[in-house]
Amino acid sequence: MQRTIYILLTLLALLMLYPFWNALVISFNLGSDTALGGVTLLPRAFTLENYYIVFQDDRLLNSFLITILRTLSGTALSVFFTALLAYGMSKKTLLFRKPYMVFFMITMFFSGGLIPSYLLIRSLGLLDTFWVLIIPGIISVWNMIVIRTFFSALPEGLEESAKIDGSSNYGIFFRIVIPVSGPVLATISLFTAVSYWNDWFTGAIYITKDHLLPIQTLLRQVMNSNIMTQIGSSNAIALDHMNRNRTITTKSLTMATMMIATIPIILTYPFLQKYFVKGVMVGSLKE
Template sequence: MRLSLGDKILQRTIYILLTLLAVVMLYPFWNSLVISFNLGSDTSLGGVTLWPRAFTLENYYIVFQDKRLLNSFGITILRTLSGTLLSVFFTALLAYGMSKKTLLMRKYYMVYFIVTMFFSGGLIPTYMLIRSLGMLDTLWVFIIPGIISIYNMIVIRTFFSALPDGLEESAKIDGCSNYGIFFRIVIPVSGPVLATISLFTAVGHWNDWFTGAIYITKDHLLPIQTLLRQIMNSNIMTEISSSNAIALDHINRNRTVTTKSLTMATMMIATIPIILTYPFLQKYFVKGVLIGSLKE
């Protein structure tokens, strides 16, 4: 189909605007990455923009000497994996039940669930509840309070409602139970929407710093984002050097790192792992969101 002159101009204008928007969005990240690979003493002179002028791995070497960082990485990975698996499982289980039109008081349940999306108990009552449940300074505080997402449940429920009724009817004729239908039929054909929800949930767990800041007081249980925020709010040179004698000796001998270069290296370490997960789930992303939100 041939495009008219006006359509070609509009198309190219859109491409140019999207390209400029991409550059504006990506440049701060790229510049931070460049600074993290540049000598701190050289960065302080200015002019480091698109490429490292004095390439070095020293910033990452010093950051990785901080044992707290590696421990926080382990906590974040454990929290993200377990939290995502449990959240997607229980949310999908709830969505499967809510997708049944024969469910008694189904509409009242939906109203109850939707109200919780807009109104919460508040920070202080939530803190008191979590304290009374004994979840302070435990890994469970990262997982249980947010194990069910009503928004995600609605998306998955809509996807389940769009599945052909014949799938379940034929399974019931063969003697399959409700749990068997859910695990053997519904889950295997729901890959796109479950992959999309898993991505949403995993990113939420990985980027969350607030939970650790409020409910965790022990350093060995801090996730990477909470630790990163604490370091960036203090003097990173003092924090890292005081926690590791090897890093302190290296800093004193070389004098080439700065607070800014170490901060950028720490930011990249905390950011890049979750970014690398997107390419593996990208093919499911648009399909899962559209199917789970538009079909009825």
């Protein structure tokens, strides 16, 4: 029975992995050869031309940098403020604790709507700014609940001992609670980083300046338009190379761009894997 489960899970994993692997293979294959069909598991005509053209586009490199800065700063700020909120909500002595929790949970199922949100962002002067990519999603109620559950499970003796020694609430939070919360904070950091990295909608709605577009928003624009006029359009060397080399196709460039946007966030998982399992188990516990 156990062997059957392993086989089924392996097949399921391979089924999910194949589309990504096929896109990776196509990104390393000549576009003209890919157009003939039959490129599946290995490149039939290996080339790096697709990546050469893509990396010549200044907008892509700028969007890549914007996305990295957004992910790093957004994740740090989000985890910090979410943990602060979770710490307060984990206290049973907090006045109106349950009404606050109900209020927070309502926002998980109902939003103010796209138009009111846009008007709010505009009134705050955040349109076409870097901060509009961070602030709207800086607090996640779901992440707060997971962290709060972990904080609630901590022994009360830890905080009581610290209070006897004269530590303040902030001292307890930063010197005791945070250091012992590594697994859950690492897990929430992973969730938040993936969310910021993959978010294209915020950039599509609130950003009109090319130099502030996240890479996912740029990728969506590229895939929804004539890629030959998008990729390399800001670089004369790339344009000349494309005009002379007719082996480049829309599909091959799209796959190369997709890999550049996808692989970095995938590479972070192995470093956080040991915390990921612990954090998910913590989040499954009820208070």
